[in-house]
Amino acid sequence: MAKEISLATVKKHNKADDLWIVIENKVYDVTKFRLEHPGGEDSLVDVAGRDGTKEFIDVGHSLEAREIMKKFYIGDLAAADIKKNSPIRKP
Template sequence: MLESLTYTEVATHRNPNDYYIVIHEKVYDISKFIDEHPGGEEVLKDVAGRDATVAFEDVGHSPDALNILTTLCIGVLKKQIGDSAASTKEPSQAFPTTTNESSSFRLCAIIICLVLGAYLAHRVL
């Protein structure tokens, strides 16, 4: 039988050797898996104690990863009034995504650096 946990209870599990996350309203104990995670332990520690659904979906996981996830399930989420807003992190800091604005800025910065580098190389040679 699966446990029924609230976001508040899940949030208390973000300590060394005690990490819980929520994905699609199921609660997972990732404590024993954290060292084996192919993406590194930091990405899991960043979402520990929170709803990691968006971060999990943003990355895209293999069927093997989904099978591993099912073995880590310990419960289901018991929602309470006022819980949902505090449960999620800003749009996934653990798995950063770029916006069109930040991509455009980076592209402009790279082009400026290349032009400046070419100019300086031309002046020196």
Template sequence: MPTLTKIYSMEEVAAHNKQDDCWIVIDGKVYDVTPYMDEHPGGDDVLLAVTGKDATDEFEDAGHSKTARELMEEYFIGELDEASLPEIPELKIYKKEEPKDSVQKLVDLTKQYWLVPVSVITISVAVSVLFSRNK
């Protein structure tokens, strides 16, 4: 008769975060590593540091042996409910503009605000014409 696998939420796993009650998640599987805390070669602080989150990356980065992977099965208690994982917001990437030199900035401003220089020139020409007629 097949055994039913218990499904745990990440919230349930995170509640077991003490040395005398420690659960971890690796590859979507939940492990109760409480009995293994004193035997873990990296110390209990390594296991406590990954409670309440997916420890797959940390587990893989440590380069565990085949024996360690087989030993894990002793502590398997169920599967993680993937729907209980928090949604990761989409990362927005903004393009950083290249800094421009001051001359280029002035040219860009002049193009953007062309009305100001044209107005100054028009007023200057009109004043010049008026003064030349008065003489």
């Protein structure tokens, strides 16, 4: 089973050199990816340590972007944090 990570833990990783983001209830560590991100480092830093699902979907990321994401997946958002912090349901 995937590791469960609380939103409180994600919040601690909220800066450029320590950058975790929640997308669709999965947690990604994009610290290393931020400088390679075609959308720039700043867009990732803006949602560092929180749920960036809405922002991610609003951009209309490609399937290729979703493939790249998998490399940075580190765990699932803790069940207790899902309901109240999930702005968007999985498609």
